[in-house]
Amino acid sequence: MPQIDRLLRGGSNADDPISISASFWHLVVCVVVFGGSYGLVMGAFSGFTGDHGLQLLFSCIKAPLLLLFSFVVSLPSFFVLNSLCGLRRDFGEALKALAATQAGLTVILASFAPFTAVWYLSSDNYQSAVAFNGVMFAAASVSSQFLLRRYYGPLIRRDSRHRWMLTGWLVVYCFVGIQLAWVLRPFIGDPSSPPQFLRSDVFRENAYEVVFRLACHMLIGN
Amino acid sequence: MLDWFRSLDRLLRGEATDTKTLLRGDIDVPLPGMTVLIILLGVTYGLCMGAFALMRTAGPAYMQVSASMAKVPFLFLLTLIITFPSLYVFNALVGSRLRFLSVLRLLIAATSVTLAVLASFGPIVAFFSVSTTSYPFMVLLNVAMFSVAGLLGMGFLLQTLHRMSRIDEAIRRRPVEPIFDETGGTPLTATSEPVARELSPLEMPSGQLLGGHVKTVFRCWMIVFALVGSQMSWVLRPFIGNPDEPFTWFRSRQSNFFEAVWHAMINLF
Numbered sequence: 221m222p223q224i225d226r227l228l229r230g231g232s233n234a235d236d237p238i239s240i241s242a243s244f245w246h247l248v249v250c251v252v253v254f255g256g257s258y259g260l261v262m263g264a265f266s267g268f269t270g271d272h273g274l275q276l277l278f279s280c281i282k283a284p285l286l287l288l289f290s291f292v293v294s295l296p297s298f299f300v301l302n303s304l305c306g307l308r309r310d311f312g313e314a315l316k317a318l319a320a321t322q323a324g325l326t327v328i329l330a331s332f333a334p335f336t337a338v339w340y341l342s343s344d345n346y347q348s349a350v351a352f353n354g355v356m357f358a359a360a361s362v363s364s365q366f367l368l369r370r371y372y373g374p375l376i377r378r379d380s381r382h383r384w385m386l387t388g389w390l391v392v393y394c395f396v397g398i399q400l401a402w403v404l405r406p407f408i409g410d411p412s413s414p415p416q417f418l419r420s421d422v423f424r425e426n427a428y429e430v431v432f433r434l435a436c437h438m439l440i441g442n
Numbered sequence: 443m444l445d446w447f448r449s450l451d452r453l454l455r456g457e458a459t460d461t462k463t464l465l466r467g468d469i470d471v472p473l474p475g476m477t478v479l480i481i482l483l484g485v486t487y488g489l490c491m492g493a494f495a496l497m498r499t500a501g502p503a504y505m506q507v508s509a510s511m512a513k514v515p516f517l518f519l520l521t522l523i524i525t526f527p528s529l530y531v532f533n534a535l536v537g538s539r540l541r542f543l544s545v546l547r548l549l550i551a552a553t554s555v556t557l558a559v560l561a562s563f564g565p566i567v568a569f570f571s572v573s574t575t576s577y578p579f580m581v582l583l584n585v586a587m588f589s590v591a592g593l594l595g596m597g598f599l600l601q602t603l604h605r606m607s608r609i610d611e612a613i614r615r616r617p618v619e620p621i622f623d624e625t626g627g628t629p630l631t632a633t634s635e636p637v638a639r640e641l642s643p644l645e646m647p648s649g650q651l652l653g654g655h656v657k658t659v660f661r662c663w664m665i666v667f668a669l670v671g672s673q674m675s676w677v678l679r680p681f682i683g684n685p686d687e688p689f690t691w692f693r694s695r696q697s698n699f700f701e702a703v704w705h706a707m708i709n710l711f
Protein backbone atom coordinates (compact mmCIF):
# COMPACT_ATOMS: atom_id res chain seq x y z
CA MET A 221 0.00 0.00 0.00
CA PRO A 222 2.78 2.55 0.71
CA GLN A 223 4.08 1.97 -2.82
CA ILE A 224 0.59 2.47 -4.25
CA ASP A 225 0.27 5.65 -2.24
CA ARG A 226 3.60 6.95 -3.56
CA LEU A 227 2.59 5.95 -7.09
CA LEU A 228 -0.63 7.97 -6.93
CA ARG A 229 1.03 11.00 -5.43
CA GLY A 230 3.46 11.11 -8.35
CA GLY A 231 6.97 12.57 -8.42
CA SER A 232 6.90 14.84 -5.40
CA ASN A 233 10.61 15.60 -5.29
CA ALA A 234 11.36 18.42 -7.71
CA ASP A 235 15.10 17.66 -7.62
CA ASP A 236 14.63 13.99 -8.43
CA PRO A 237 13.66 13.47 -12.10
CA ILE A 238 11.20 10.64 -11.60
CA SER A 239 10.74 9.62 -8.01
CA ILE A 240 9.05 6.32 -8.79
CA SER A 241 10.24 3.99 -6.10
CA ALA A 242 8.61 0.91 -7.62
CA SER A 243 10.60 -1.06 -10.17
CA PHE A 244 9.34 -1.47 -13.72
CA TRP A 245 8.21 -5.05 -13.09
CA HIS A 246 6.37 -4.03 -9.91
CA LEU A 247 4.45 -1.57 -12.04
CA VAL A 248 3.59 -4.34 -14.51
CA VAL A 249 2.35 -6.52 -11.65
CA CYS A 250 0.28 -3.56 -10.45
CA VAL A 251 -1.38 -3.31 -13.88
CA VAL A 252 -2.16 -7.03 -13.85
CA VAL A 253 -3.55 -7.07 -10.29
CA PHE A 254 -5.58 -3.87 -10.32
CA GLY A 255 -6.60 -4.16 -13.95
CA GLY A 256 -7.68 -7.72 -13.35
CA SER A 257 -9.66 -6.61 -10.29
CA TYR A 258 -11.66 -4.13 -12.32
CA GLY A 259 -12.10 -6.72 -15.06
CA LEU A 260 -13.55 -9.13 -12.51
CA VAL A 261 -16.23 -6.64 -11.52
CA MET A 262 -16.79 -5.56 -15.13
CA GLY A 263 -17.55 -9.10 -16.18
CA ALA A 264 -20.02 -9.67 -13.34
CA PHE A 265 -22.98 -8.02 -15.12
CA SER A 266 -24.56 -11.36 -16.05
CA GLY A 267 -24.04 -12.78 -12.59
CA PHE A 268 -21.89 -15.58 -11.21
CA THR A 269 -24.03 -18.64 -11.72
CA GLY A 270 -23.51 -21.32 -14.33
CA ASP A 271 -21.47 -20.42 -17.37
CA HIS A 272 -21.69 -16.69 -16.56
CA GLY A 273 -18.86 -17.16 -14.08
CA LEU A 274 -16.60 -17.66 -17.09
CA GLN A 275 -17.22 -14.06 -18.19
CA LEU A 276 -15.66 -12.86 -14.92
CA LEU A 277 -12.53 -14.86 -15.68
CA PHE A 278 -12.41 -13.66 -19.30
CA SER A 279 -12.77 -10.00 -18.34
CA CYS A 280 -10.26 -10.40 -15.50
CA ILE A 281 -7.72 -11.55 -18.12
CA LYS A 282 -8.70 -9.12 -20.87
CA ALA A 283 -8.62 -5.83 -18.93
CA PRO A 284 -4.88 -5.93 -18.10
CA LEU A 285 -4.18 -7.61 -21.44
CA LEU A 286 -5.68 -4.61 -23.22
CA LEU A 287 -3.34 -2.19 -21.46
CA LEU A 288 -0.17 -4.30 -21.51
CA PHE A 289 -0.48 -5.48 -25.12
CA SER A 290 -1.08 -1.93 -26.37
CA PHE A 291 1.97 -0.85 -24.37
CA VAL A 292 4.22 -3.60 -25.77
CA VAL A 293 3.12 -3.13 -29.39
CA SER A 294 3.71 0.65 -29.24
CA LEU A 295 7.12 0.32 -27.56
CA PRO A 296 9.48 -0.47 -30.50
CA SER A 297 8.47 2.60 -32.51
CA PHE A 298 8.71 4.75 -29.34
CA PHE A 299 12.25 3.47 -28.76
CA VAL A 300 13.44 4.13 -32.33
CA LEU A 301 11.85 7.59 -32.51
CA ASN A 302 13.34 8.54 -29.14
CA SER A 303 16.77 7.49 -30.46
CA LEU A 304 16.33 9.47 -33.68
CA CYS A 305 15.29 12.55 -31.73
CA GLY A 306 18.36 12.35 -29.49
CA LEU A 307 16.43 11.29 -26.38
CA ARG A 308 17.91 7.83 -25.90
CA ARG A 309 19.59 8.66 -22.61
CA ASP A 310 16.19 9.50 -21.10
CA PHE A 311 14.44 6.42 -22.54
CA GLY A 312 14.59 4.42 -19.30
CA GLU A 313 13.01 7.23 -17.32
CA ALA A 314 10.39 7.84 -20.01
CA LEU A 315 9.48 4.16 -20.06
CA LYS A 316 9.12 4.06 -16.30
CA ALA A 317 6.99 7.20 -16.36
CA LEU A 318 4.64 5.62 -18.91
CA ALA A 319 4.50 2.35 -16.96
CA ALA A 320 3.77 4.25 -13.75
CA THR A 321 0.95 6.10 -15.49
CA GLN A 322 -0.55 2.81 -16.66
CA ALA A 323 -0.25 1.35 -13.18
CA GLY A 324 -1.90 4.47 -11.76
CA LEU A 325 -4.70 4.14 -14.33
CA THR A 326 -5.46 0.61 -13.17
CA VAL A 327 -5.43 1.66 -9.50
CA ILE A 328 -7.91 4.43 -10.33
CA LEU A 329 -10.04 1.96 -12.31
CA ALA A 330 -10.03 -0.50 -9.44
CA SER A 331 -11.19 2.29 -7.13
CA PHE A 332 -14.18 2.79 -9.48
CA ALA A 333 -15.10 -0.91 -9.27
CA PRO A 334 -17.61 -0.38 -6.40
CA PHE A 335 -19.44 2.19 -8.54
CA THR A 336 -19.67 -0.33 -11.36
CA ALA A 337 -20.96 -2.96 -8.97
CA VAL A 338 -23.67 -0.60 -7.69
CA TRP A 339 -24.66 0.26 -11.28
CA TYR A 340 -25.02 -3.45 -12.09
CA LEU A 341 -27.18 -3.96 -9.00
CA SER A 342 -29.38 -1.01 -10.03
CA SER A 343 -30.02 -1.80 -13.68
CA ASP A 344 -30.26 -4.86 -15.90
CA ASN A 345 -29.91 -2.86 -19.16
CA TYR A 346 -26.89 -4.17 -21.09
CA GLN A 347 -26.39 -1.03 -23.23
CA SER A 348 -26.33 1.22 -20.18
CA ALA A 349 -23.82 -1.13 -18.52
CA VAL A 350 -21.56 -0.81 -21.59
CA ALA A 351 -21.92 2.96 -21.53
CA PHE A 352 -21.23 3.15 -17.79
CA ASN A 353 -18.03 1.14 -18.14
CA GLY A 354 -17.03 3.40 -20.99
CA VAL A 355 -17.50 6.38 -18.70
CA MET A 356 -15.43 4.69 -15.96
CA PHE A 357 -12.57 4.01 -18.38
CA ALA A 358 -12.76 7.57 -19.69
CA ALA A 359 -12.72 9.02 -16.18
CA ALA A 360 -9.76 6.85 -15.19
CA SER A 361 -7.89 7.82 -18.37
CA VAL A 362 -8.47 11.53 -17.77
CA SER A 363 -7.42 11.19 -14.13
CA SER A 364 -4.26 9.33 -15.09
CA GLN A 365 -3.24 12.28 -17.28
CA PHE A 366 -2.49 14.17 -14.02
CA LEU A 367 -0.08 11.38 -13.13
CA LEU A 368 1.40 11.45 -16.61
CA ARG A 369 2.06 15.20 -16.37
CA ARG A 370 3.74 14.78 -13.00
CA TYR A 371 5.97 11.89 -14.12
CA TYR A 372 6.75 13.19 -17.58
CA GLY A 373 6.96 16.86 -16.60
CA PRO A 374 10.61 16.72 -15.41
CA LEU A 375 11.61 15.11 -18.70
CA ILE A 376 9.84 17.81 -20.71
CA ARG A 377 11.45 20.55 -18.59
CA ARG A 378 14.83 18.94 -19.24
CA ASP A 379 14.25 18.72 -22.98
CA SER A 380 11.19 20.06 -24.80
CA ARG A 381 11.48 17.32 -27.47
CA HIS A 382 9.97 14.93 -24.91
CA ARG A 383 6.65 16.72 -25.39
CA TRP A 384 6.56 15.62 -29.03
CA MET A 385 7.56 12.09 -28.11
CA LEU A 386 4.82 11.92 -25.51
CA THR A 387 2.23 13.17 -28.02
CA GLY A 388 3.43 10.58 -30.55
CA TRP A 389 3.26 7.85 -27.92
CA LEU A 390 -0.32 8.75 -26.97
CA VAL A 391 -1.41 8.78 -30.61
CA VAL A 392 0.12 5.36 -31.35
CA TYR A 393 -1.02 3.87 -28.03
CA CYS A 394 -4.62 5.00 -28.53
CA PHE A 395 -4.57 3.89 -32.19
CA VAL A 396 -3.58 0.38 -31.13
CA GLY A 397 -5.64 0.35 -27.94
CA ILE A 398 -8.92 1.23 -29.64
CA GLN A 399 -8.56 -1.60 -32.14
CA LEU A 400 -7.48 -4.03 -29.43
CA ALA A 401 -10.46 -3.11 -27.27
CA TRP A 402 -12.69 -3.81 -30.28
CA VAL A 403 -11.01 -7.17 -30.91
CA LEU A 404 -11.17 -8.27 -27.24
CA ARG A 405 -14.95 -7.77 -26.93
CA PRO A 406 -17.01 -8.74 -25.02
CA PHE A 407 -15.76 -7.31 -21.70
CA ILE A 408 -19.12 -7.17 -19.97
CA GLY A 409 -21.02 -10.03 -21.48
CA ASP A 410 -24.53 -9.85 -22.86
CA PRO A 411 -26.77 -11.90 -20.54
CA SER A 412 -28.71 -13.18 -23.55
CA SER A 413 -25.57 -14.72 -25.06
CA PRO A 414 -23.27 -17.41 -23.70
CA PRO A 415 -19.91 -16.16 -22.39
CA GLN A 416 -17.25 -15.87 -25.08
CA PHE A 417 -13.58 -14.90 -24.89
CA LEU A 418 -13.85 -13.29 -28.32
CA ARG A 419 -16.85 -12.62 -30.52
CA SER A 420 -17.31 -14.96 -33.46
CA ASP A 421 -17.44 -11.98 -35.87
CA VAL A 422 -14.34 -10.38 -34.36
CA PHE A 423 -12.54 -10.00 -37.70
CA ARG A 424 -15.49 -8.80 -39.76
CA GLU A 425 -14.79 -5.11 -39.26
CA ASN A 426 -12.18 -3.04 -37.48
CA ALA A 427 -12.95 -0.36 -34.93
CA TYR A 428 -12.17 2.54 -37.23
CA GLU A 429 -14.47 1.35 -39.98
CA VAL A 430 -17.31 1.06 -37.45
CA VAL A 431 -16.63 4.48 -35.96
CA PHE A 432 -16.41 6.10 -39.38
CA ARG A 433 -19.62 4.44 -40.53
CA LEU A 434 -21.45 5.54 -37.38
CA ALA A 435 -20.12 9.08 -37.74
CA CYS A 436 -21.24 9.23 -41.39
CA HIS A 437 -24.63 7.86 -40.42
CA MET A 438 -25.02 10.52 -37.75
CA LEU A 439 -23.86 13.36 -39.95
CA ILE A 440 -25.22 12.38 -43.33
CA GLY A 441 -27.87 9.77 -42.59
CA ASN A 442 -28.54 6.64 -44.66
CA MET B 443 26.38 -9.16 -36.62
CA LEU B 444 26.20 -7.55 -33.18
CA ASP B 445 28.71 -4.96 -34.37
CA TRP B 446 26.42 -4.13 -37.26
CA PHE B 447 23.49 -3.59 -34.86
CA ARG B 448 25.76 -1.41 -32.73
CA SER B 449 26.58 0.61 -35.85
CA LEU B 450 22.87 0.98 -36.56
CA ASP B 451 22.33 2.02 -32.97
CA ARG B 452 25.06 4.64 -33.29
CA LEU B 453 23.35 5.90 -36.45
CA LEU B 454 19.99 6.21 -34.71
CA ARG B 455 21.51 7.98 -31.71
CA GLY B 456 23.37 10.39 -33.95
CA GLU B 457 26.83 9.34 -32.76
CA ALA B 458 27.85 8.17 -36.25
CA THR B 459 26.95 11.53 -37.80
CA ASP B 460 27.96 14.05 -35.14
CA THR B 461 30.54 16.69 -35.98
CA LYS B 462 33.35 15.03 -34.05
CA THR B 463 32.92 11.75 -35.93
CA LEU B 464 32.56 13.41 -39.34
CA LEU B 465 35.74 15.42 -38.66
CA ARG B 466 37.71 12.17 -38.68
CA GLY B 467 36.70 11.50 -42.26
CA ASP B 468 33.80 9.83 -43.98
CA ILE B 469 30.54 8.77 -42.35
CA ASP B 470 31.41 5.72 -40.28
CA VAL B 471 29.06 2.95 -41.37
CA PRO B 472 30.11 -0.54 -42.55
CA LEU B 473 28.61 -0.91 -46.03
CA PRO B 474 28.26 -4.73 -46.09
CA GLY B 475 26.88 -4.80 -42.53
CA MET B 476 24.33 -2.08 -43.13
CA THR B 477 23.22 -3.78 -46.36
CA VAL B 478 22.64 -7.03 -44.47
CA LEU B 479 20.70 -5.15 -41.80
CA ILE B 480 18.57 -3.46 -44.48
CA ILE B 481 17.68 -6.93 -45.76
CA LEU B 482 16.98 -8.29 -42.24
CA LEU B 483 14.85 -5.35 -41.20
CA GLY B 484 13.03 -5.44 -44.52
CA VAL B 485 12.32 -9.14 -44.08
CA THR B 486 10.96 -8.43 -40.59
CA TYR B 487 8.57 -5.77 -41.82
CA GLY B 488 7.60 -7.95 -44.79
CA LEU B 489 6.63 -10.70 -42.34
CA CYS B 490 4.41 -8.29 -40.40
CA MET B 491 2.93 -6.93 -43.60
CA GLY B 492 2.29 -10.34 -45.13
CA ALA B 493 0.62 -11.62 -41.96
CA PHE B 494 -2.62 -10.22 -43.38
CA ALA B 495 -2.59 -13.09 -45.85
CA LEU B 496 -2.63 -15.62 -42.99
CA MET B 497 -6.11 -14.55 -41.91
CA ARG B 498 -7.96 -15.16 -45.17
CA THR B 499 -11.32 -16.88 -44.92
CA ALA B 500 -10.26 -19.16 -47.80
CA GLY B 501 -7.21 -20.27 -45.78
CA PRO B 502 -3.77 -18.84 -45.02
CA ALA B 503 -1.62 -17.89 -48.01
CA TYR B 504 1.88 -18.75 -46.79
CA MET B 505 3.41 -17.95 -50.17
CA GLN B 506 2.19 -14.36 -49.83
CA VAL B 507 4.03 -14.04 -46.53
CA SER B 508 7.22 -15.39 -48.12
CA ALA B 509 6.78 -13.06 -51.08
CA SER B 510 6.34 -10.02 -48.83
CA MET B 511 9.43 -10.93 -46.81
CA ALA B 512 11.47 -11.07 -50.00
CA LYS B 513 9.97 -8.03 -51.70
CA VAL B 514 10.30 -5.35 -48.98
CA PRO B 515 14.13 -5.32 -48.82
CA PHE B 516 14.26 -5.82 -52.57
CA LEU B 517 12.05 -2.74 -53.02
CA PHE B 518 14.44 -0.48 -51.11
CA LEU B 519 17.64 -1.87 -52.60
CA LEU B 520 16.27 -1.78 -56.14
CA THR B 521 15.04 1.80 -55.74
CA LEU B 522 18.46 2.75 -54.40
CA ILE B 523 20.24 1.06 -57.31
CA ILE B 524 17.95 2.81 -59.82
CA THR B 525 18.30 6.31 -58.35
CA PHE B 526 21.94 6.24 -57.16
CA PRO B 527 23.75 6.67 -60.52
CA SER B 528 21.90 9.85 -61.41
CA LEU B 529 22.42 11.21 -57.92
CA TYR B 530 26.16 10.65 -58.04
CA VAL B 531 26.46 12.16 -61.51
CA PHE B 532 24.52 15.33 -60.69
CA ASN B 533 26.27 15.57 -57.33
CA ALA B 534 29.61 15.62 -59.17
CA LEU B 535 28.29 18.00 -61.84
CA VAL B 536 27.39 20.68 -59.29
CA GLY B 537 30.86 20.46 -57.77
CA SER B 538 30.13 18.61 -54.55
CA ARG B 539 33.20 17.15 -52.89
CA LEU B 540 31.31 14.09 -51.78
CA ARG B 541 32.95 11.15 -53.48
CA PHE B 542 31.34 7.96 -54.77
CA LEU B 543 31.78 5.95 -51.57
CA SER B 544 30.76 8.89 -49.38
CA VAL B 545 27.49 9.30 -51.23
CA LEU B 546 26.90 5.54 -51.17
CA ARG B 547 27.55 5.35 -47.41
CA LEU B 548 25.24 8.27 -46.86
CA LEU B 549 22.43 6.65 -48.82
CA ILE B 550 22.92 3.25 -47.19
CA ALA B 551 22.88 4.94 -43.77
CA ALA B 552 19.67 6.79 -44.60
CA THR B 553 18.07 3.60 -45.92
CA SER B 554 19.12 1.76 -42.74
CA VAL B 555 17.42 4.44 -40.64
CA THR B 556 14.29 4.16 -42.80
CA LEU B 557 14.17 0.39 -42.41
CA ALA B 558 14.82 0.64 -38.66
CA VAL B 559 11.82 2.96 -38.29
CA LEU B 560 9.74 0.73 -40.56
CA ALA B 561 10.66 -2.42 -38.63
CA SER B 562 9.76 -0.67 -35.37
CA PHE B 563 6.26 -0.15 -36.80
CA GLY B 564 6.14 -3.88 -37.60
CA PRO B 565 4.35 -4.98 -34.40
CA ILE B 566 1.64 -2.40 -35.00
CA VAL B 567 1.14 -3.52 -38.59
CA ALA B 568 1.24 -7.20 -37.57
CA PHE B 569 -1.43 -6.58 -34.92
CA PHE B 570 -3.73 -4.88 -37.41
CA SER B 571 -2.93 -7.53 -40.03
CA VAL B 572 -4.33 -10.27 -37.81
CA SER B 573 -7.20 -8.29 -36.31
CA THR B 574 -8.95 -6.93 -39.39
CA THR B 575 -10.11 -8.27 -42.75
CA SER B 576 -10.34 -4.84 -44.37
CA TYR B 577 -7.90 -4.86 -47.30
CA PRO B 578 -8.26 -1.11 -48.12
CA PHE B 579 -7.54 -0.27 -44.46
CA MET B 580 -4.38 -2.37 -44.48
CA VAL B 581 -3.21 -0.83 -47.76
CA LEU B 582 -3.61 2.68 -46.36
CA LEU B 583 -2.02 1.73 -43.03
CA ASN B 584 1.06 0.33 -44.78
CA VAL B 585 1.26 3.35 -47.07
CA ALA B 586 1.18 5.57 -43.96
CA MET B 587 3.94 3.53 -42.26
CA PHE B 588 6.16 3.63 -45.35
CA SER B 589 5.54 7.37 -45.68
CA VAL B 590 6.49 8.15 -42.07
CA ALA B 591 9.58 5.95 -42.23
CA GLY B 592 10.57 7.45 -45.56
CA LEU B 593 10.18 11.02 -44.28
CA LEU B 594 12.34 10.30 -41.25
CA GLY B 595 14.96 8.57 -43.37
CA MET B 596 15.11 11.46 -45.78
CA GLY B 597 15.26 13.92 -42.89
CA PHE B 598 18.26 12.02 -41.57
CA LEU B 599 19.88 12.11 -45.02
CA LEU B 600 19.44 15.84 -45.43
CA GLN B 601 20.77 16.74 -41.98
CA THR B 602 23.78 14.46 -42.31
CA LEU B 603 24.53 15.89 -45.73
CA HIS B 604 24.42 19.40 -44.31
CA ARG B 605 26.92 18.48 -41.62
CA MET B 606 29.27 16.69 -44.01
CA SER B 607 29.28 19.50 -46.54
CA ARG B 608 29.67 22.14 -43.83
CA ILE B 609 32.77 20.43 -42.43
CA ASP B 610 34.18 19.86 -45.88
CA GLU B 611 33.59 23.48 -46.89
CA ALA B 612 35.21 24.84 -43.73
CA ILE B 613 38.31 22.64 -44.20
CA ARG B 614 38.61 23.58 -47.87
CA ARG B 615 38.42 27.32 -47.30
CA ARG B 616 40.54 27.80 -44.15
CA PRO B 617 41.99 24.54 -42.91
CA VAL B 618 43.84 26.16 -39.97
CA GLU B 619 40.75 27.83 -38.54
CA PRO B 620 38.73 25.96 -35.93
CA ILE B 621 35.49 24.33 -36.87
CA PHE B 622 32.53 25.33 -34.72
CA ASP B 623 30.08 22.91 -33.23
CA GLU B 624 26.47 22.61 -34.32
CA THR B 625 25.32 25.63 -32.31
CA GLY B 626 27.91 27.84 -33.98
CA GLY B 627 29.36 28.89 -30.64
CA THR B 628 32.15 26.79 -29.29
CA PRO B 629 35.18 25.95 -31.42
CA LEU B 630 35.45 22.24 -31.87
CA THR B 631 38.76 20.52 -32.43
CA ALA B 632 39.51 16.82 -32.60
CA THR B 633 40.01 16.68 -28.84
CA SER B 634 37.66 19.30 -27.43
CA GLU B 635 34.18 18.47 -26.20
CA PRO B 636 31.11 20.42 -27.39
CA VAL B 637 29.47 22.21 -24.49
CA ALA B 638 26.06 22.77 -26.15
CA ARG B 639 23.24 20.16 -26.22
CA GLU B 640 24.01 17.44 -28.75
CA LEU B 641 21.82 17.66 -31.79
CA SER B 642 19.80 14.63 -32.79
CA PRO B 643 20.34 13.07 -36.25
CA LEU B 644 17.17 14.86 -37.44
CA GLU B 645 18.13 18.40 -36.34
CA MET B 646 19.61 21.06 -38.63
CA PRO B 647 23.04 22.31 -37.55
CA SER B 648 23.48 26.09 -37.46
CA GLY B 649 25.97 28.04 -39.52
CA GLN B 650 25.75 25.63 -42.38
CA LEU B 651 27.72 26.45 -45.48
CA LEU B 652 26.04 23.94 -47.74
CA GLY B 653 26.21 24.84 -51.38
CA GLY B 654 22.79 25.65 -52.73
CA HIS B 655 23.25 23.47 -55.80
CA VAL B 656 24.19 20.38 -53.79
CA LYS B 657 21.20 20.89 -51.53
CA THR B 658 18.95 21.25 -54.57
CA VAL B 659 20.33 18.07 -56.12
CA PHE B 660 19.67 16.05 -53.00
CA ARG B 661 16.20 17.51 -52.52
CA CYS B 662 15.33 16.64 -56.12
CA TRP B 663 16.76 13.19 -55.56
CA MET B 664 14.53 12.67 -52.53
CA ILE B 665 11.47 13.48 -54.60
CA VAL B 666 12.70 11.16 -57.36
CA PHE B 667 13.43 8.44 -54.77
CA ALA B 668 9.92 8.75 -53.34
CA LEU B 669 8.30 8.65 -56.79
CA VAL B 670 10.45 5.76 -58.03
CA GLY B 671 9.94 3.89 -54.77
CA SER B 672 6.18 4.35 -54.90
CA GLN B 673 5.93 3.15 -58.47
CA MET B 674 8.40 0.32 -57.80
CA SER B 675 6.16 -0.84 -54.95
CA TRP B 676 3.31 -0.92 -57.47
CA VAL B 677 5.39 -2.90 -59.95
CA LEU B 678 6.41 -5.42 -57.28
CA ARG B 679 2.87 -5.84 -55.89
CA PRO B 680 1.20 -7.64 -54.25
CA PHE B 681 2.78 -7.06 -50.80
CA ILE B 682 -0.31 -7.59 -48.69
CA GLY B 683 -2.41 -9.79 -50.92
CA ASN B 684 -5.99 -9.01 -51.87
CA PRO B 685 -8.09 -11.70 -50.13
CA ASP B 686 -10.43 -11.77 -53.15
CA GLU B 687 -7.66 -12.77 -55.54
CA PRO B 688 -5.45 -15.87 -55.68
CA PHE B 689 -1.76 -15.56 -54.85
CA THR B 690 0.60 -14.44 -57.60
CA TRP B 691 4.19 -13.26 -57.33
CA PHE B 692 3.46 -10.25 -59.52
CA ARG B 693 0.35 -8.69 -61.00
CA SER B 694 -0.20 -7.41 -64.51
CA ARG B 695 0.97 -3.96 -65.52
CA GLN B 696 -2.00 -1.67 -65.15
CA SER B 697 -2.83 1.58 -63.38
CA ASN B 698 -0.28 3.07 -60.94
CA PHE B 699 0.46 3.46 -57.23
CA PHE B 700 -1.30 6.79 -56.74
CA GLU B 701 -4.48 5.64 -58.47
CA ALA B 702 -4.46 2.51 -56.30
CA VAL B 703 -4.13 4.52 -53.07
CA TRP B 704 -6.97 6.77 -54.21
CA HIS B 705 -9.18 3.73 -54.92
CA ALA B 706 -8.32 2.24 -51.51
CA MET B 707 -9.44 5.48 -49.82
CA ILE B 708 -12.68 5.49 -51.82
CA ASN B 709 -13.36 1.82 -50.96
CA LEU B 710 -12.66 2.38 -47.28
CA PHE B 711 -14.83 5.46 -46.91
